[in-house]
Amino acid sequence: MRKTALLLALIMIAPALVAIGQEPVTPSTMPPPGNSTPPGLTKHAKKKKQEVHLKPFSRLAVSGGGGLGGINVQAATNVNRYLNVRGTGNIFDYTVNNITVSNFNVNGKVNFATGGVAVDYFPFPSHGFRLSPGVLFYNQNQITATGVGTAGSSISLNSIKYYSETADPLALNAALGLNTRKQAATFTTGWGNMIPRKGGHWAFPFEFGAAFTGVPGISLGLTGYGCTTQSDAAIYTGAGGSCVNMATNTTAQNNINAQVIKWQSDLNALQVYPIVSFGVSYSFPIR
Numbered sequence: 001m002r003k004t005a006l007l008l009a010l011i012m013i014a015p016a017l018v019a020i021g022q023e024p025v026t027p028s029t030m031p032p033p034g035n036s037t038p039p040g041l042t043k044h045a046k047k048k049k050q051e052v053h054l055k056p057f058s059r060l061a062v063s064g065g066g067g068l069g070g071i072n073v074q075a076a077t078n079v080n081r082y083l084n085v086r087g088t089g090n091i092f093d094y095t096v097n098n099i100t101v102s103n104f105n106v107n108g109k110v111n112f113a114t115g116g117v118a119v120d121y122f123p124f125p126s127h128g129f130r131l132s133p134g135v136l137f138y139n140q141n142q143i144t145a146t147g148v149g150t151a152g153s154s155i156s157l158n159s160i161k162y163y164s165e166t167a168d169p170l171a172l173n174a175a176l177g178l179n180t181r182k183q184a185a186t187f188t189t190g191w192g193n194m195i196p197r198k199g200g201h202w203a204f205p206f207e208f209g210a211a212f213t214g215v216p217g218i219s220l221g222l223t224g225y226g227c228t229t230q231s232d233a234a235i236y237t238g239a240g241g242s243c244v245n246m247a248t249n250t251t252a253q254n255n256i257n258a259q260v261i262k263w264q265s266d267l268n269a270l271q272v273y274p275i276v277s278f279g280v281s282y283s284f285p286i287r
Helices: 003-018 039-048 230-235 250-266
Strands: 059-067 070-078 083-101 104-121 129-139 144-151 152-156 161-164 171-177 186-191 206-211 219-224 223-229 243-245 273-283
Touching: 003 230, 059 161, 059 206, 083 129, 104 186, 129 206, 152 250, 152 273, 186 273, 219 250
Parallel strands: none
Antiparallel strands: 059 070, 059 273, 070 083, 083 104, 104 129, 104 144, 129 186, 144 171, 152 161, 161 223, 171 219, 186 206, 206 273, 223 243
């Protein structure tokens, strides 16, 4: 009888024990009517659908912005899920007139103009990070300046100071070329896919890197008369005393060339031109 009573008691309390071990079903945990897919799987499926499949060369993007090279314009098209091909161009012109530098009245001009192409590799296609090897096939970046010496002006060449003669002052013509290699390899990285893989039209690309343009080139030309003593500069008209024609005097030309070599040596470490740009792009289907 005791065994029978114990068995009946266990049978009666078993449903209660099972209920205690179960989480009550509430509306928030119940699957939606007519949908047998668990909520977690539904969210996962939606994430997968965020990346849009694009046919090769099916979209074109154009971009405008700015950077170290001035006004920046770009165009890109998609090759596959991981790659875009992108064309780039930069232009900047700036002129200053009648500024005084070391008692020289100077006019200067900054002229930047480049064109190139790059391949954008996106290791994570649904995100914007990219690596971009490329080539600069057109490079006209340079800075030029002309100047005329005023009273008391001087210039040091190969440790020799030449004072500008009052009657026929020194006149200089200088250039700094950032285009020793007209064609140069480039490598940049950045963020922002001009052709978003998640759909949409707008993007905000940013990149930084370098163009391997070689050591900048320097040129310097001098005309007029320079004197190695300040008193002679105020007395002589033309050659005389310590005053010489800077364009024809052999010693003066040797000193000019030696000074240019020194400046060039100081620039030997600068064999790359920095690239920094940012902008806004718009993409649209082309087929």
